[in-house]
Amino acid sequence: MLQGEYQSSSGTGANSTSEAIELTEYAKQLNADAVLLVTPYYNKPTQEGLYLHFKAIAEAVDIPQILYNVPSRTACDLLPGTVARLSKIDNIIGIKEATGDVSRVKEIQSLCADNFELYTGEDANTVDFILAGGQGVISVTANVAPAAMHNMCQAALDGNESEARAINETLAPLHQKLFVESNPIPVKWALNEMGLIPPGIRLPMTVLSEQHHEAVREALRAAGVLNH
Template sequence: MITGSLVALITPMLSSGAVDTKKLDDLIEFHIRSGTHGIVAVGTTGESSTLTTKEHADVIRQVVRTVNGRIPVIAGTGANATHEAIDLTLAAKEAGADACLLVTPYYNKPTQEGLFQHFKAIAEAVDIPQILYNVPGRTACDMSNETVIRLSKISNIVGVKDATGDLIRGKELIAAVAEDFAVYSGDDPTAVDLMLLGGKGNISVTANVVPTSVAKAAELAIAGDKASAYAADDLIKPLHTKLFVESNPIPVKWACSQLGLCDEAIRLPLTVLSEDKKATVKQAMMDAGAITV
C-alpha cells in the first residue's frame, strides 16, 4: 500500500506553453530529497485537462523514468470519456507507473450506476492498481460512499482520494471498506484529521511548496501521534487555504516560481496569478517558512 505525503505534482511549463522537461526532472529530485513519499503525475493539479494525450503520456513516462523506482509514482489517468481513461491508463501501465488516479468524469454528470460501470470498465481493461478520485467541487459529480464501497470489491481498485473535506463522511467510509483499501485525503486543510481517523495518506497541493513539512505531518498522523501531527500541520496551515485564492493550480504554480522551482507559466484557459493576490500567497509562504522575504 502506498502511504504518506503524495504530492499532486504541478507540471512546469515554459513561457511558450510547452512542458519544461528540465524543470520537471528538477522538481522530482527536489521532492525525493525533501522526503515526499510518492508523486502523483499529471493529476488535475498537473493540468491534465489542458495537456494533449501525447503530452500526458510523455510526462508520465518522464516521471517514471526519472524517479527510477525510488518512490512510488501514481499517474493521473482520469477522463470524462471511459475510452479515453482506458487509453491513458494503458499508457501509464506501459510506462511503468505503480498505480493510477482516476478522477470522476466531469461535466457529463453520470449517475451512481454510471460511475460504477465507468470505473469497473477501466479496472477490467487495465491490470494496474487504481485509485478513485472524488472532488465534487471541481467536477460537478459526487461519488457516494456506497458506490466507492461497491467499487472497492474489485481487486485492482485499491483506494480512493476523498477531496470532499467531509470528515464524517470520510470516517464512515474508512469504517466500511476493507483494511487493504486505502482512503487518502485530497483536501489539505482536513488531511491530518482524516489520517488520524485511519486515512493512509494525503495527496497534497501544499506539498509542492513545503514538501518536508507535509511529509512530517503525514508521518505523525498515520502513526497516530495526534498532538505532534497537529503541531506540524499548524505551521503550514496558511498555505492550505491561500493556495486556493484562485483556481488550482494557479496559486501553487506562482508559489513554486517564487522558490525557483519553475516558471509561473500556465495553460489557457487558466492564467497566471493576479497581481492583487500575490501578496496574500507570499505572506502565507512566509508564515509557513517556505521563504523568509
C-alpha cells in the same frame, strides 16, 4: 502524498470511459506505479454509471487504480456505497476523497476491506482525516512544503496529535492561500517564486493576479520555505 510502494502515479481520468482507458494504458506503458481516476465531469452519470465506468477501466488495464472524488469540480459525487462495490475489484486500491467531509472516512471504512486506502484531497483537513483512520493526503501544499507535510502526516499516523496539529498550524496559511484563485494557479506561481519552475501556466488557467502575490509570499514564509 502517497506512501508505500505507489510513488509514481498519473492522473488518467476522463469523462469518456474509452479515453480514460486509453490514458490509463499509456500511463502503464510509461511504468507508472498507479493511476488516479477522477469521476467523470460535466455529464453527471448515475451511481451505476460510475460503477460501470471505473469497473471497465480496472478490467481493461492491470495497474493499481485510485478513485478520485471531487464533487466541487465535477458536479458528480461518488457515494460510499458505490466506493464499496468498486473496492471489491482487485486493482482498485483506494480513493482520494475530496468532499471535505471527514465523516466519510468511517463510513467508507465500514463498507470496505481493511486494505482499501483512503486519502484526503483537502490539505486543511489532513490531520483530522488521518486521525479518523485515513492513510494520508494527495496534496497541493506538499508541492511547496513537502518535508513539513510529510512530518505532519507521519505524526498523525503515529497518533501524535499535538505534534501534527503544531506543524499544521505553520502550514495553515498555505492551505488557505494556495486556493485564493483556482488550483493550480497559486501553487504554480509559488513554485516559480521559490525558483523551482519557470513562469507561466497553460490556458484556460491564468497567472496569479498581482493582488494575491504578497499574501502567498507570506504564507510561504510562515511555512519556512521562502526567505525573501
